[in-house]
Structure formats: C-alpha cells, structure tokens
Amino acid sequence: GESVGLHLPTLSVQEGDNSIINCAYSNSASDYFIWYKQESGKGPQFIIDIRSNMDKRQGQRVTVLLNKTVKHLSLQIAATQPGDSAVYFCAESGGNGANSKLTFGKGITLSVRP
Amino acid sequence: DAGITQSPRHKVTETGTPVTLRCHQTENHRYMYWYRQDPGHGLRLIHYSYGVKDTDKGEVSDGYSVSRSKTEDFLLTLESATSSQTSVYFCAISDNTGELFFGEGSRLTVL
Numbered sequence: 001g002e003s004v005g006l007h008l009p010t011l012s013v014q015e016g017d018n019s020i021i022n023c024a025y026s027n028s029a030s031d032y033f034i035w036y037k038q039e040s041g042k043g044p045q046f047i048i049d050i051r052s053n054m055d056k057r058q059g060q061r062v063t064v065l066l067n068k069t070v071k072h073l074s075l076q077i078a079a080t081q082p083g084d085s086a087v088y089f090c091a092e093s094g095g096n097g098a099n100s101k102l103t104f105g106k107g108i109t110l111s112v113r114p
Numbered sequence: 115d116a117g118i119t120q121s122p123r124h125k126v127t128e129t130g131t132p133v134t135l136r137c138h139q140t141e142n143h144r145y146m147y148w149y150r151q152d153p154g155h156g157l158r159l160i161h162y163s164y165g166v167k168d169t170d171k172g173e174v175s176d177g178y179s180v181s182r183s184k185t186e187d188f189l190l191t192l193e194s195a196t197s198s199q200t201s202v203y204f205c206a207i208s209d210n211t212g213e214l215f216f217g218e219g220s221r222l223t224v225l
Contacts, residue, residue, distance in 0.1 A: 008154075034212075041218075041219075042219070043206075043218050046214075046215070101147075101159055101172070102214060104158075106155065106156040107156055
C-alpha cells in the first residue's frame with residue numbers, strides 16, 4: 001500500500017469503542033467541511049460533510065460536529081470496526097460549489113485493535 | 115463508485131524525461147482536479163479545470179501543466195520530471211455540490 005500514513009498522528013482504539021477524530025481549521029471564512037477516509041493503496045472516499053449553518057450532522061455510524069467559535073471539526077465513529085482502520089482527512093472550502101477549492105488537513109491514522 | 119480511471123497506476127521514470135498522467139471520467143462532471151499526496155503534506159492541489167479548455171493553477175503548480183480537450187479527460191504533464199515530483203497523484207472530479215470523488219491514484223517514481 002501507499003506510505004502516506006507515515007509521519008501522521010495515530011489514534012488507536014479498541015474494536016467496539018467509539019472513536020473521535022479531531023481537526024482544527026484556520027480559515028474563519030470556510031463554510032463547507034468534509035471528512036474523507038483513505039484506505040491503504042486507495043483514493044480518499046467521502047464520509048460526511050457539513051455546512052457552516054449547522055453544528056452537527058449524523059450519518060450511518062458517523063457524526064460530524066462543527067464548532068465555528070474555536071474553528072474545530074470532529075468526526076465521531078460509533079462502535080468502531082476493523083474496517084474503519086484508515087487515514088482520515090478533514091477538508092474545508094470557502095463556499096458552495098466546486099470552484100471553491102478544498103483545502104485538506106494532513107490526516108490522522110485510525111488503528112482499530114481487535 | 116464514481117467512474118474515474120487513472121493511468122498509468124504506477125510509473126518509474128528518470129530525471130529529465132516527460133511524463134503524462136491521464137484521468138478519464140464517465141460521470142460528465144464539469145470540474146476535474148489533480149492533487150499530489152506526500153507524507154507530512156496531505157493532499158495538495160496542482161491544477162484544476164472548470165470546463166473544456168478552462169484550467170487554473172493550484173498551490174503547487176510549478177513544473178506541471180494540464181490540458182482538457184474533452185469533458186471526460188484531464189491530462190497532467192511533467193515536461194521534465196525531477197526527483198521532487200516523486201509522489202502519488204490523485205485525480206478528482208466534482209459537480210456543483212463541492213464534494214470531490216477521487217480516483218485510485220497514480221504512483222510516480224522519478225529516479
């Protein structure tokens with residue numbers, strides 16, 4: 001697989017526990033945020049997104065929380081499974097539409113212990 | 115999965131040689147992007163396109179050029195490859211929602 005997991009912070013969790021992955025962003029004008037998951041040897045895959053007019057959004061087993069006051073984004077994964085092991089990236093952009101380019105964080109490695 | 119195909123998936127070349135990576139999509143999305151991914155840097159935008167023959171630079175565009183002659187194809191060219199361009203390259207596509215769909219990546223090694 002690819003070596004992009006090197007030099008990244010790692011979060012290790014027990015299978016079945018909940019995971020919380022955090023991301024700080026710097027651009028106070030950002031109004032659209034996405035979480036991506038990247039498995040070894042594959043391209044990033046969309047997990048969930050949120051716009052700045054919301055502070056919480058839920059998907060299947062995942063929840064994204066947005067705190068605009070402190071410019072903080074988090075991804076919560078319920079009942080973490082071995083298949084959740086991957087690198088997770090947050091991304092932000094300054095507006096609706098693809099011409100507002102996404103800026104990606106450096107990523108966090110999630111390791112699930114059996 | 116979004117219909118995105120990158121080619122080649124792996125390439126080894128020598129410093130100074132030209133290299134072209136191809137991204138092909140079957141989704142008819144307007145926007146296409148080329149990113150590079152390196153340890154410690156995450157994903158960085160090289161160039162993007164907002165339509166046929168309409169392209170613009172990203173944050174790390176030096177040493178790269180792109181072309182888009184058809185909606186479905188976006189080519190990334192390294193005119194004279196350098197070792198600093200050893201990386202994994204990802205193509206992405208988007209409609210107007212802002213969400214990006216990524217290809218599987220092309221691993222380039224420049225010796």
